[in-house]
Amino acid sequence: MKKNVTVIGAGSWGTALASVLADNGHHVTIWVRDPKLADQINTKHVNEKYLPDVELSTHIVASTDLESAVTGKPIVLLAVPSHAMRQICRQLVPFLDPEVLLIHATKGFELESLKRMSEVIMEEVPVAISSRLAVLSGPSHAEEVVLRQPTTVVIASESGESMLRSQDLLMNANFRVYTNPDLVGAEIAGALKNIIALGAGMSDGLGYGDNAKAALLTRGLAEISRLGMKLGAMPPTFAGLAGVGDLIATCTSKHSRNWRAGYLLGQGKELDDVLEHMGMVVEGVRTTNAAFALARREGVDMPITTVLYGILFEGKDPRQGVEELMRRGKTFEMSYLDPNGA
Numbered sequence: 543m544k545k546n547v548t549v550i551g552a553g554s555w556g557t558a559l560a561s562v563l564a565d566n567g568h569h570v571t572i573w574v575r576d577p578k579l580a581d582q583i584n585t586k587h588v589n590e591k592y593l594p595d596v597e598l599s600t601h602i603v604a605s606t607d608l609e610s611a612v613t614g615k616p617i618v619l620l621a622v623p624s625h626a627m628r629q630i631c632r633q634l635v636p637f638l639d640p641e642v643l644l645i646h647a648t649k650g651f652e653l654e655s656l657k658r659m660s661e662v663i664m665e666e667v668p669v670a671i672s673s674r675l676a677v678l679s680g681p682s683h684a685e686e687v688v689l690r691q692p693t694t695v696v697i698a699s700e701s702g703e704s705m706l707r708s709q710d711l712l713m714n715a716n717f718r719v720y721t722n723p724d725l726v727g728a729e730i731a732g733a734l735k736n737i738i739a740l741g742a743g744m745s746d747g748l749g750y751g752d753n754a755k756a757a758l759l760t761r762g763l764a765e766i767s768r769l770g771m772k773l774g775a776m777p778p779t780f781a782g783l784a785g786v787g788d789l790i791a792t793c794t795s796k797h798s799r800n801w802r803a804g805y806l807l808g809q810g811k812e813l814d815d816v817l818e819h820m821g822m823v824v825e826g827v828r829t830t831n832a833a834f835a836l837a838r839r840e841g842v843d844m845p846i847t848t849v850l851y852g853i854l855f856e857g858k859d860p861r862q863g864v865e866e867l868m869r870r871g872k873t874f875e876m877s878y879l880d881p882n883g884a
């Protein structure tokens with residue numbers, strides 16, 4: 543059945559998800575902050591800043607008016623950067639339908655509170671209840687999704703009904719949606735993989751080879767899983783699309799903003815210059831900060847995250863960081879099963 547759906551956020555990901563929804567025949571409104579961009583989407587059917595060269599469906603209607611975009615809509619999909627989630631939720635509250643199904647597709651933590659995005663949504667939106675809240679995660683570069691290239695994602699929710707509704711809404715022949723009951727794990731895996739993608743880009747930027755990158759992905763997955771388990775995630779989620787799947791996509795793709803930022807850092811560029819050059823959200827930088835604090839709070843060893851924190855925020859030389867990782871004390875490969883192991 544065709545639905546009225548509003549997507550909040552017209553960056554790469556919001557635009558790509560609006561395209562999937564339009565392909566599925568839904569009536570799609572996309573809320574856009576910038577009036578010029580709204581006009582461009584409505585008249586030229588293109589989002590030049592975030593996804594140039596791609597013709598968007600004429601069935602996607604852009605609006606800058608949050609009230610009319612959201613009022614009476616049964617489904618709202620949030621695709622904003624993590625730093626904007628709380629503020630956007632506050633703006634949405636007066637207009638949301640009491641029975642609305644909320645799906646978020648954001649990969650990050652709130653830095654100040656170290657909360658997951660669903661925790662932020664539940665705090666701010668009185669009509670948000672866990673039985674009508676889902677997260678979309680998994681290996682999915684917007685640039686490939688808009689070209690209708692085969693993509694698989696995960697919808698996670700504590701509610702079976704919300705998972706199935708979200709799966710029905712989004713799934714098509716190019717966009718395969720799996721369900722997973724582990725909302726906590728899907729959010730944590732999706733957020734933390736960006737740290738490792740920064741590291742993988744840095745390794746490439748430094749000129750290291752495939753062995754180093756394989757090590758980063760594998761041991762990165764170990765430390766992500768360790769923190770995730772401590773925070774209540776289910777271990778199999780990290781072996782799935784939101785975990786290893788998204789690690790592979792993000793750590794090996796030139797589409798990845800996190801990989802690209804890491805690459806430039808590895809080549810010796812300054813963090814501020816890199817972020818300015820990217821012009822798009824690089825969630826891994828804030829997430830490294832958040833994960834470093836979470837790991838300390840929870841007493842979980844995260845050596846790669848700790849070294850990246852030093853490089854990003856304390857001026858550590860990347861090569862010295864690699865040396866520190868390589869010269870760490872001896873350890874046992876399966877220590878990731880122990881939350882306090884290394």
Ligand SMILES: NC(=O)c1ccc[n+]([C@@H]2O[C@H](COP(=O)([O-])OP(=O)(O)OC[C@H]3O[C@@H](n4cnc5c(N)ncnc54)[C@H](O)[C@@H]3O)[C@@H](O)[C@H]2O)c1
Binds near residue numbers: 551552554592622648
């Ligand atoms: N791009 C992808 O391929 C992709 C895939 C999966 C998940 N994600 C996740 O989706 C989220 C959004 O990423 P994106 O790629 O669309 O980012 P983007 O940089 O392409 O666009 C960000 C969008 O958010 C808007 N924005 C920024 N600050 C805002 C604020 N304070 N209030 C309202 N809107 C604000 C910008 O105007 C822009 O439209 C991130 O958490 C990202 O990790 C992205």
Ligand SMILES: O=P(O)(O)OC[C@H](O)CO
Binds near residue numbers: 684792801
């Ligand atoms: O471009 P990135 O690095 O923000 O990654 C985008 C998606 O999360 C990939 O699944």
